[in-house]
Amino acid sequence: xxxxxxxxxxxxxxxxxxxxxxxxxxxxxxxxxxxxxxxxxxxxxxxxxxxxxxxxxxxxxxxxxxxxxxxxxxxxxxxxxxxxxxxxxxxxxxxxxxxxxxxxxxxxxxxxxxxxxxxxxxxxxxxxxxxxxxxxxxxxxxxxxxxxxxxxxxxxxxxxxxxxxxxxxxxxxxxxxxxxxxxxxxxxxxxxxxxxxxxxxxxxxxxxxxxxxxxxxxxxxxxxxxxxxxxxxxxxxxxxxxxxxxxxxxxxxxxxxxxxxxxxxxxxxxxxxxxxxxxxxxxxxxxxxxxxxxxxxxxxxxxxxxxxxxxxxxxxxxxxxxxxxxxxxxxxxxxxxxxxxxxxxxxxxxxxxxxxxxxxxxxxxxxxxxxxxxxxxxxxxxxxxxxxxxxxxxxxxxxxxxxxxxxxxxxxxxxxxxxxxxxxxxxxxxxxxxxxxxxxxxxxxxxxxxxxxxxxxxxxxxxxxxxxxxxxxxxxxxxxxxxxxxxxxxxxxxxxxxxxxxxxxxxxxxxxxxxxxxxxxxxxxxxxxxxxxxxxxxxxxxxxxxxxxxxxxxxxxxxxxxxxxxxxxxxxxxxxxxxxxxxxxxxxxxxxxxxxxxxxxxxxxxxxxxxxxxxxxxxxxxxxxxxxxxxxxxxxxxxxxxxxxxxxxxxxxxxxxxxxxxxxxxxxxxxxxxxxxxxxxxxxxxxxxxxxxxxxxxxxxxxxxxxxxxxxxxxxxxxxxxxxxxxxxxxxxxxxxxxxxxxxxxxxxxxxxxxxxxxxxxxxxxxxxxxxxxxxxxxxxxxxxxxxxxxxxxxxxxxxxxxxxxxxxxxxxxxxxxxxxxxxxxxxxxxxxxxxxxxxxxxxxxxxxxxxxxxxxxxxxxxxxxxxxxxxxxxxxxxxxxxxxxxxxxxxxxxxxxxxxxxxxxxxxxxxxxxxxxxxxxxxxxxxxxxxxxxxxxxxxxxxxxxxxxxxxx
Ligand SMILES: *[C@@H]1O[C@H](CO)[C@@H](O)[C@H](O)[C@H]1NC(C)=O
Ligand SMILES: *[C@@H]1O[C@H](CO)[C@@H](O)[C@H](O)[C@H]1NC(C)=O
Ligand SMILES: *[C@@H]1O[C@H](CO)[C@@H](O)[C@H](O)[C@H]1NC(C)=O
Numbered sequence: 001x002x003x004x005x006x007x008x009x010x011x012x013x014x015x016x017x018x019x020x021x022x023x024x025x026x027x028x029x030x031x032x033x034x035x036x037x038x039x040x041x042x043x044x045x046x047x048x049x050x051x052x053x054x055x056x057x058x059x060x061x062x063x064x065x066x067x068x069x070x071x072x073x074x075x076x077x078x079x080x081x082x083x084x085x086x087x088x089x090x091x092x093x094x095x096x097x098x099x100x101x102x103x104x105x106x107x108x109x110x111x112x113x114x115x116x117x118x119x120x121x122x123x124x125x126x127x128x129x130x131x132x133x134x135x136x137x138x139x140x141x142x143x144x145x146x147x148x149x150x151x152x153x154x155x156x157x158x159x160x161x162x163x164x165x166x167x168x169x170x171x172x173x174x175x176x177x178x179x180x181x182x183x184x185x186x187x188x189x190x191x192x193x194x195x196x197x198x199x200x201x202x203x204x205x206x207x208x209x210x211x212x213x214x215x216x217x218x219x220x221x222x223x224x225x226x227x228x229x230x231x232x233x234x235x236x237x238x239x240x241x242x243x244x245x246x247x248x249x250x251x252x253x254x255x256x257x258x259x260x261x262x263x264x265x266x267x268x269x270x271x272x273x274x275x276x277x278x279x280x281x282x283x284x285x286x287x288x289x290x291x292x293x294x295x296x297x298x299x300x301x302x303x304x305x306x307x308x309x310x311x312x313x314x315x316x317x318x319x320x321x322x323x324x325x326x327x328x329x330x331x332x333x334x335x336x337x338x339x340x341x342x343x344x345x346x347x348x349x350x351x352x353x354x355x356x357x358x359x360x361x362x363x364x365x366x367x368x369x370x371x372x373x374x375x376x377x378x379x380x381x382x383x384x385x386x387x388x389x390x391x392x393x394x395x396x397x398x399x400x401x402x403x404x405x406x407x408x409x410x411x412x413x414x415x416x417x418x419x420x421x422x423x424x425x426x427x428x429x430x431x432x433x434x435x436x437x438x439x440x441x442x443x444x445x446x447x448x449x450x451x452x453x454x455x456x457x458x459x460x461x462x463x464x465x466x467x468x469x470x471x472x473x474x475x476x477x478x479x480x481x482x483x484x485x486x487x488x489x490x491x492x493x494x495x496x497x498x499x500x501x502x503x504x505x506x507x508x509x510x511x512x513x514x515x516x517x518x519x520x521x522x523x524x525x526x527x528x529x530x531x532x533x534x535x536x537x538x539x540x541x542x543x544x545x546x547x548x549x550x551x552x553x554x555x556x557x558x559x560x561x562x563x564x565x566x567x568x569x570x571x572x573x574x575x576x577x578x579x580x581x582x583x584x585x586x587x588x589x590x591x592x593x594x595x596x597x598x599x600x601x602x603x604x605x606x607x608x609x610x611x612x613x614x615x616x617x618x619x620x621x622x623x624x625x626x627x628x629x630x631x632x633x634x635x636x637x638x639x640x641x642x643x644x645x646x647x648x649x650x651x652x653x654x655x656x657x658x659x660x661x662x663x664x665x666x667x668x669x670x671x672x673x674x675x676x677x678x679x680x681x682x683x684x685x686x687x688x689x690x691x692x693x694x695x696x697x698x699x700x701x702x703x704x705x706x707x708x709x710x711x712x713x714x715x716x717x718x719x720x721x722x723x724x725x726x727x728x729x730x731x732x733x734x735x736x737x738x739x740x741x742x743x744x745x746x747x748x749x750x751x752x753x754x755x756x757x758x759x760x761x762x763x764x765x766x767x768x769x770x771x772x773x774x775x776x777x778x779x780x781x782x783x784x785x786x787x788x789x790x791x792x793x794x795x796x797x798x799x800x801x802x803x804x805x806x807x808x809x810x811x812x813x814x815x816x817x818x819x820x821x822x823x824x825x826x827x828x829x830x831x832x833x834x835x836x837x838x839x840x841x842x843x844x845x846x847x848x849x850x851x852x853x854x855x856x857x858x859x860x861x862x863x864x865x866x867x868x869x870x871x872x873x874x875x876x877x878x879x880x881x882x883x884x885x886x887x888x889x890x891x892x893x894x895x896x897x898x899x900x901x902x903x904x905x906x907x908x909x910x911x912x913x914x915x916x917x918x919x920x921x922x923x924x925x926x927x928x929x930x931x932x933x934x935x936x937x938x939x940x941x942x943x944x945x946x947x948x949x950x951x952x953x954x
Contacts, residue, residue, distance in 0.1 A: 025055035027066040033088035034061070034068065041080040041103075045073075045515050059515040067091035074098040074121075074522030075445070075543040076515065081105035082127075087113035096519070098123035098145070098526040099447070099543035106130070107151075112137040121526045123169075124148040124542045131175075136161040136187065143527055145169040147199065147540060155180055155205070160187030167528060168192070169199040169540070171224065171452075178207035179230075193217045197538065201226040201248065201452065201496065208232035209249075216240040222538050224452060226272065226496050227251040234273075239264045246453040246537055250274040250295060251496055263287040270453040270537060272497070274298055274320065282324070284309050291315060292455035292535075295497070297322035297344070306330050306350070315339055317363075318457040323347040332357030339363060342457040346370045353378050354392070356385070364388045365458050369395060370410075377407065417465050419487035436506035437485045443512045443548035444487075444504035445521060451499040453537040459491040459499070463814060467533055468501075470813055475530040476505070477805045478841055482517045484508035503541070512548040627691035628703035628714075635659070635705045635712055639669055649722075658717060666717035667702060671710065683711050693758050697750030699773055699783040715783070719776040723747075723830075724769035727837045729871065737878045738916060739778060740834050744884075745909040746780030747772050751827060752902040754782075755820040763818055767826035768807045768840075769833055806840025806847070811896050821896035827905065828891025831884065837869035848892045855885070880912030 024031070034053055038044050045059035054063035062070035068089050079102030086095075087110035095117065097103055104126040111120070112134030118141060127149040135144075136158025144162065147169040154177035155170065162168075179200075181188035189198070190213050198220055205228040214220075214237040221243055230252040238247070239261030247265070250272040257280025258273070265271075269290050274297040281302050285291065286309040294316065303325040310319065311333040319334075322344050329352040330345070340361035351373035358380055367390045374395040379385065390407040392398050398408035422437050429441035436442055456464065465488050476483040487504045494500045505521055507513045513521070524530045525541035532539060630638075638659035639646050649656040654673035660666055683706065690701040690713075705712040723743060725731040735743070747767075754762040764771075764782065771784045803809075809825035812818055829840050832847050840847045856863030862885050865874070872878070887908050893899050900908075 024052035025066050026052050029088050030068045033085050036083050036085035040083040041078050043077045043079060060519050070094040072096045072519045072523050074519050074526055075546050076100060077545040078103050082108060084108035084110040086111060089114065092117055094119040096121040096523050096526055097125060099522060101126050104128065107132055109134045116140055119143040119527055121145045122149065123526050123540065127151060131156050133158045135159060138162065141165055143167045147171040148542060149173055151175060157186045157188050160189050160191040163194060165192060165195050167197045168195055171199045171201040173203050176204040176206060179205060179210060179213060181210045181212045189213060194219060196221045198222065199224045203228050205230060209235055211235035211237045214238050214241050219243050222246045224248045230254060234258060236261055244268050246270045248272045248453060252276055254278060258283045266290060269455045282307055286312055293318040295320035296324055299324055301325050303327055310334060317455060318342045320344045326350055335360040337361055342366045344368045348372050350374060417462060417491050418489040419469060437487050440484065441511060442506050444506045445513055445518055445546055446504050447541055447543035449501045449503045449539055449541050451536045451539045454499050455535045455537060466814055471532055472530065474805050475524065479524060481521050482508050512550055513546065515549055518546045627687055627701055630703050630705040630714060632705060632707040632710065635669060668715045668717045670713045695750055695753040697746045697781055699781045718773035718781055720774035720778060722770045723772035723774060726774055727769060727833060737872060741909060741913050743780045744831060744834060745913065747782055748902055748906045748909055750782035751823055752906050755902050763820050764823050766803050767823050767830060768804050769830060810894060819896055821899045824891050824899045824902060828888045831888035835869060836867050879916035883912050
């Protein structure tokens with residue numbers, strides 16, 4: 001019945017569209033194809049009405065000119081089948097239908113017509129049947145993720161023709177048969193020399209691993225074959241693929257000895273070969289210097305003494321050698337490996353005395369020696385093993401009667417992690433909403449992040465997960481996603497040692513996401529735009545269905561004015577009758593009531609007390625001396641009714657207007673938008689704070705307005721705009737070297753004043769180039785104290801992390817302890833921006849890393865010549881340049897204790913200017929300081945920005 005009605009509508013709209021297509025932007029064939037797809041699906045976005053998907057910006061659809069180039073509908077709860085009509089969309093580049101588990105049926109052969117397709121993502125849907133061999137015709141494909149469906153049959157050999165594929169994920173299906181390789185007439189996977197990712201885990205692949213599969217021409221990073229039914233030996237050709245970082249052949253039926261040249265794989269971090277029938281001697285893996293995670297459990301190796309080379313693997317975090325015929329004593333040297341976290345040696349014949357030595361890794365969490373022949377446990381009383389779970393159950397040492405030692409029983413340790421709430425006031429949420437880390441009630445987008453091969457094994461280390469949150473937030477911000485915060489919880493080791501985490505992504509601005517928000521966030525995770533820190537290894541995400549779309553387009557959306565949407569209105573009216581009218585009426589009532597409520601609230605919570613009623617102009621409240629109170633009427637008059645012409649800026653907090661006082665003086669009025677209105681008390685605190693600071697390099701507060709439920713701050717007007725506009729050339733101001741030094745000095749003095757001379761001292765928290773303003777004489781003035789915090793004697797305050805990505809101090813992020821050195825970090829980034837004119841994060845590159853890596857004191861301009869702002873004239877000497885770079889790099893040291901104070905920064909810049917002025921021809925003395933660039937420390941929160949793979953934008 002429903003379908004019939006739908007068909008009638010489609011028919012109607014087809015007729016109308018035929019009559020009206022003159023105006024439609026979308027090519028007729030693309031529209032027809034999309035309509036056919038829509039017919040096969042339920043739960044398509046409600047704005048899919050009319051006949052012009054491109055012109056009307058249908059949700060999930062992107063176009064180039066009149067052609068549809070991208071369909072992105074992840075987590076939309078679509079049900080139905082993928083119709084073969086998809087073949088008509090011949091300009092399609094991206095098809096992402098991931099996380100729609102009610103999308104069933106087979107993948108149509110006709111998919112092969114999409115010659116321009118680069119991304120095919122059907123993760124975690126309900127697809128069944130064989131993979132069509134025509135898939136090999138998709139020559140442009142770079143990204144193929146069909147994992148977590150129920151595809152069956154063989155891997156089509158034609159996939160080997162996809163020579164541009166970078167990411168191939170067929171894991172977690174029902175695929176069977178052999179791994180296809182080429183033989184002159186048919187293609188095979190061995191031809192995929194550019195592919196970095198082979199993800200074939202958890203299928204039913206059988207037969208031998210062909211030795212032809214691997215060669216030195218391959219550039220694989222991840223070879224994942226875990227959880228299949230493969231037999232025979234691991235071929236020695238595997239040792240030729242030098243690029244490998246993760247190798248998984250665990251949970252198969254492999255047999256025979258391991259190839260000796262595995263030892264050549266010096267980049268491998270995770271090697272999992274457990275649960276097979278491997279035999280012969282244990283290979284000597286001394287050469288695998290990068291190895292973090294080694295699991296050889298449950299094989300049939302020759303009985304051997306504990307291999308001494310294991311104690312030489314400096315990076316080892318995890319050693320799993322359960323049931324591997326190990327005998328003799330464990331050398332104490334194993335426990336001094338500095339990174340060691342987990343050692344599982346159950347079910348072996350280890351005997352003698354357990355001696356863990358005098359220096360044990362402080363990261364060790366688990367030592368499981370169940371069912372061995374350990375007779376004694378010697379423990380130096382100096383050694384603290386309280387954090388280590390030692391299990392000796394079923395060893396002679398535990399069989400003496402009357403011994404009740406902790407290590408003779410298994411305690412269920414439970415180190416569950418949940419993102420801690422930020423320092424904010426908890427509120428009670430309605431039963432279906434969830435409290436975000438920023439204490440807002442909302443409907444998050446949820447799902448499971450699964451890491452297929454982490455290089456660590458602990459799950460109780462908060463720093464590790466805090467880093468993951470940070471990198472997630474950073475990517476969401478970098479790609480402008482409407483995300484307020486993320487929370488991670490319940491880390492758990494799933495089957496085949498995958499690490500699963502529950503991810504909740506909270507919306508910003510409102511309490512729910514719209515469809516575009518969900519599908520674009522899901523796409524970032526489905527197509528691996530988001531890259532976690534390297535230690536997490538390969539991952540995939542499975543999003544839950546999002547059930548909280550509010551179809552608010554009628555209430556909030558722009559009034560459809562284009563002629564091409566006539567059809568939509570006609571079709572809508574035909575279906576919905578006068579529903580539209582009712583909705584509009586409701587909307588009016590809603591807005592009216594909101595206004596009334598807002599008035600009530602603002603009346604009740606007047607923090608300035610009754611005598612502060614705007615009608616009485618009582619200006620003698622002592623704390624607020626220096627700041628004048630303006631009425632709403634005044635604000636309106638001075639800004640010409642907040643006219644568009646006077647709007648000079650906007651941001652998360654609201655808008656900034658230029659205004660003119662009756663005496664002609666210019667002012668800037670910052671008007672908070674409704675969502676960012678803070679509590680009255682905080683507003684008052686901020687004003688009190690601001691009215692106490694007066695410095696030539698700080699934008700001064702002239703007054704405020706707190707009336708009609710609005711909050712406004714009135715500042716002096718600073719004529720030459722932001723430093724960002726000046727550096728980017730937008731404001732047309734030429735910044736020569738001396739001017740840059742002077743601007744840096746001004747901003748530094750302003751900050752120094754806040755840190756050292758304000759009482760109590762103030763941390764700005766949001767230093768960035770858009771918050772440094774330039775007056776008519778290019779004097780720098782620090783602005784925007786919205787996030788500023790006074791701090792007390794402790795020297796730091798623990799607080800919810802806020803600030804701007806790129807400028808944000810990584811240490812502050814990790815410890816949540818804010819000190820004035822966090823401002824120093826941001827200032828260092830600002831200094832780098834001053835010389836390079838680059839944004840802190842640009843095209844996935846983080847300025848701090850880029851500069852640190854490029855610095856070479858033996859070259860001109862410290863090796864930075866290529867990246868200097870081209871508008872800096874290099875013909876005239878840049879006095880103090882090297883010192884300036886030194887100072888910037890010191891300021892962005894990872895550890896706050898290595899950063900200078902703002903006071904020192906001021907003196908140094910004064911020095912540089914002095915040098916330049918006093919003796920313009922003097923070369924600045926070179927300093928001997930060097931830069932330790934910490935490589936390989938994968939915990940650095942900005943690590944994410946060093947991955948060089950940039951995938952095509954959808
Ligand atoms: C392992 O190989 C290294 C060199 O590759 C060698 O120095 C060491 O003696 C070997 N160890 C064993 C136990 O064979
Ligand atoms: C431990 O086992 C090895 C080999 O099985 C044997 O040679 C040795 O004597 C045993 N040591 C002790 C202390 O039992
Ligand atoms: C967590 O991991 C990091 C990096 O491996 C390490 O520096 C830190 O000490 C660990 N914390 C704990 C409590 O083990």
